[in-house]
Amino acid sequence: MTDKYKLIAAEKDNYPIRRMCQWLVVSASGFYDWYRRPASPRARRHATLETQVRALFAASRQTYGARRIAAALTASGQPTSVRLTRRIMRRAGLKACQPRAYRRTTIPGQAPAPADHVRRDFTATQPGAKLVGDITYVRTGEGWLYLATVIDLYSRKVIGWSMANHMRTELIIDAFTMTTSRTTLTPDAIFHSDRRTQYTSDAYQRILKRHGVRPSVGATGVCWDNSAAESFFGTLKNELVYRETYPTRHAARTAISEYIEVFYNRQRLHSTLGYHTPEHIEHLYLTSRTSIPEAA
Numbered sequence: 001m002t003d004k005y006k007l008i009a010a011e012k013d014n015y016p017i018r019r020m021c022q023w024l025v026v027s028a029s030g031f032y033d034w035y036r037r038p039a040s041p042r043a044r045r046h047a048t049l050e051t052q053v054r055a056l057f058a059a060s061r062q063t064y065g066a067r068r069i070a071a072a073l074t075a076s077g078q079p080t081s082v083r084l085t086r087r088i089m090r091r092a093g094l095k096a097c098q099p100r101a102y103r104r105t106t107i108p109g110q111a112p113a114p115a116d117h118v119r120r121d122f123t124a125t126q127p128g129a130k131l132v133g134d135i136t137y138v139r140t141g142e143g144w145l146y147l148a149t150v151i152d153l154y155s156r157k158v159i160g161w162s163m164a165n166h167m168r169t170e171l172i173i174d175a176f177t178m179t180t181s182r183t184t185l186t187p188d189a190i191f192h193s194d195r196r197t198q199y200t201s202d203a204y205q206r207i208l209k210r211h212g213v214r215p216s217v218g219a220t221g222v223c224w225d226n227s228a229a230e231s232f233f234g235t236l237k238n239e240l241v242y243r244e245t246y247p248t249r250h251a252a253r254t255a256i257s258e259y260i261e262v263f264y265n266r267q268r269l270h271s272t273l274g275y276h277t278p279e280h281i282e283h284l285y286l287t288s289r290t291s292i293p294e295a296a
Helices: 002-010 015-024 028-036 042-061 066-075 084-094 169-182 203-208 224-239 249-262 278-295
Strands: 130-140 143-152 157-164 190-193 215-216
Touching: 002 028, 002 084, 015 028, 028 084, 042 066, 042 084, 066 084, 130 169, 130 249, 143 169, 143 224, 143 249, 157 249, 157 278, 169 203, 190 224, 203 215, 215 278, 224 249
Parallel strands: 130 190, 190 215
Antiparallel strands: 130 143, 143 157
């Protein structure tokens, strides 16, 4: 009965109330009693929550599902269960964008590849100790735009990236060069990738050696061996690329760089980080390190 009353209330500006009551076989007096009845505390809370859920969903660029929105509500001082959040989102018609199926794109190199020093352990004890990288491509009206990234496994922050109209070794060298300008690498740091030719090339191996970084690669054609890097590309394409059309490479570059630096690194809540942002996790580490000498 309540659902019928809600429908009548929603359409009361479009149709006569008494006529709708006849159509739905309910009494007009019953509807008016329900309509004039003060909302219960539970109903008021749910109405407030729906407003907040809508705001968070919009702020996330329609990418947050019930778990992330529930985490954001809880972090803001309003503990909310995932189940209630999911129910509110369903009622409000809010549906996060869904990932597409994975497709293999790696072309393995012919040169002998380094060993796998990561072995699917995508965790790190401090920033700059364990990095992962990969290359992907984005369709534009001018042709493909290639993107190379470097991700710090401690914070899952994208600390280096490069885009170009080619996928030569210079592309990944540029991404790693950005990394070294923004991050302090630990002694004997590890850089992990797949076995594509760019990462196993002599030129790239020399760059890693120059910075004291150990190369590491996964098995040929096994996406799980570099799943942290693959996961980022899946997120990027699901939350941004597949939802837009880029007439030029410049347009794609602008959108992707803004997504990485503004949204992904500094605003997006990551489930693997306990629903914190990469920037926050990195800041917590650096703050704790600088406070140790002061405490001593």
